[in-house]
Amino acid sequence: MSKVKSAVALTLITILILGMCFMCTVSFSYGTDRMYTFNSVVSMLTKDAKLGGQLADGENYLGGGYTAVYYPEGVISAQQYEDDLNALKETAANAAAADKAEAEEAVGKYEAKYIRYPDANGPICLEKETVCGSENGTEVTEEFKKNFQNAVSQFRTRYEGLHLEDVKLQIADDYTVAVTVPAYTGAQGVILTQFAYTGAFNMGYGSDAASATKLTLAKGETVRDYVKGAHASFNGSTYFVVIDLTDAGRQVIADWTASAAETAVTMYFYVGDNALISLSVNETIDENTLGISGSYTDETSKVVALAMDTALRGAETDLTFRVEDVVRTHAGFSDLALTLIYVSAGLLILGMLAFFFLRYRGLGLAHLYTFLIWFFLMLFIVWGVPQLHLGIETLLALILGGALLAVSDVMTYEAARKEYAMGRTMASAVKAGYKKCFWRLFDLHIAVAVLGVLLFAIGLTELSVFGLTLCIGAVLSGLGSLFVSRFHWAAFLSFVSRDGKGKFCNFKQEVEDDD
């Protein structure tokens, strides 16, 4: 490669690397009163619930999650109880003399209505009649316990079925359910509210959800005689909730929509008393599969389908739940975690470069350029690919991918060093070194990429993210070490005199003395 060509190529590559570095790491505000903000790729990376960070605007926080508590009917928080009681006491205190007795009676009644659980300082209050079976009850009834357990089982199926990492389900205070969802889903509101709906699945039609004519079941029939199940599906960028009907269900829907061509019919699909879907129909539907699209995203379609499917198949429960105490949680591994990860990544890169520059001197530049291109490309990919986000698994995959690139470069450099030592010219040694290593590195990267892509395709949550990051990292590492690094090597060597090439790469020839 001529000097001029090399200079042009290296200048362009340097500009590219600097540009990528700037976009990846620098955030700043600009414009009048700094009203616009440029956020770096690193700050905009989607973070999981374990990691999190503030955007440069100082307002938006990426990462962390949301927690909420599901209170069954008949159970309220101790704070709610105290607030209500204080309000009643205040009313009694301010009441006119004529109303005082009534107001004080209300206070007494309210106090008698609830029992603090598990003791006088407990975090929840149980409504005696609903939870303990009678006004004077003190023990939770077996029926309530069974209903609560069935509801927990349904919540468990739903949250597990989401296949999202950092989703947590905990029984709190024996009779409430605490749930945590990661913020990166973007559908946390839908998840927390729609998954709280309990009760049987049903469908109906009419002018509004409350007064709609619901499916009437004959003796011995269940809704499953009409509906097989529900699942999410998509076509391009349109997401659907698909309801699979039995022949009987198909007939019912066909009857309901028979006159839809003349007068539009609205159909409702319920979980308990909550209508999850309302569908306006303008023509007769006579299909076994009902694909309902709307403003669904990938995640919301899954949530609605899961809520309906689990209501259809899950254990029955009569309890209804309220969503309360919703809290925004920050990084589970502390807000400092991300900064320290960046620091450690920086140190790791410095250590790696120190090794390359000490062992290969100028040749370290070829690896530096290749590695930086790989690294920034990986950051762009983690930012741009919807399935990826920053978490421990991504971090591990990036470490392994980066190390794979470094090891591959060492293998080729060492192979070339051996060839050079045997008396070849630098160009010939590089060629022979790469020739020797090509298939070895090709196999290595292909095997790792295959491993990664299958982990992504079959694995769930963290393993899936790890697999995809590893696969992309391996492919880029393979291209980097076999082609990009070789190009950089040739470009840098073109600036070195013929005699200085060995010194530039810290390669030595074993000169055999004929004498």
Add this chain to the structure above:
Amino acid sequence: MTKFKGNKLFALLLAVSSVVIIAGIILYAVLGFNTANDKFNGYRVDVNYNVLIDLNKQEEDLGKVCEDAFAQNGLHFTEKQVLNSVDSSSMNETVDKLITYTFGAGTSEEALGKAVAAINAAVGSGTEYADAEVFARWHGLEGERFYDPAWRGAIAIAVAVLVALGYITARYGVSLGVAGLACCAHDALFTVALLAIVRFPVYTFTPVLYASVAAFMSVVLWLILASKCKEGFKAGEKKGEEIVRSAVKECRKSVLFTALAFGAGILVVGAIAAGGTALAVLPAILAVAVPIYSTLFLGPEVAIAIRTAIEKRREQKKGGYTGKKKAENQAE
């Protein structure tokens, strides 16, 4: 003598690995992993307050009130966070806040109740916090575990390893492919078995991740050895056993250097990163170390055994071939 030594070493290594893996499986079946890091089970104290609190001073003082109450009741929290409440219908953050304190699973409920009562008495009506409507509650939490990611992960690793090693078998031959598969399966199982035995605290999601890191390392290290063996097999000058043993000798440095490069990355991040990250990343060092053992000791013995059997069969085939002679006799 060499063969005897090799067989004896192989038997010993196999025994060690089998004992560790079987013990790990039993312990996992009985106790599972030590997932204390998840903090699934335990207690929490939430102290809610509204925007009327003077954020500059009272928020800090409120923390002190709580922490004094905990100290007086002999309670030690493991984590403290100041969080924002969220409106459950709009999912927007509100101005109300709460301080949460996390406690371990062995905490006394009675002591928590007393501490919470002391906090509520200290911040109730008539105090400087009255307008901020401060209210403290304690919660007992019991986690529900999800098993889908673990079993799907196990299947994913098994399939991925089979396919990746299928490729290696196609490229490097049956003996190296099957030995590589044995190494991969061994490393993934050995790593998680060790975690189950030593009871090192892990997060629920990490064992399957470590198993896949072990499988990855196993593929990388095995390919370094396999490519060297392949060169020897191609030359065809030596017996399989000799080739594999000399390849192990020649590759020892490369294998160790490669493992060191991967291990250094994990060690640096694990050493510098904050508590949670370190706890999640550091055990992956096991997944890097175990494949060194299988690549340098266990795998070669498996490869030698298979290669020797293949060579024997080939020789038998060669010796038993009488087709040409028969044909010549018949012609005569």
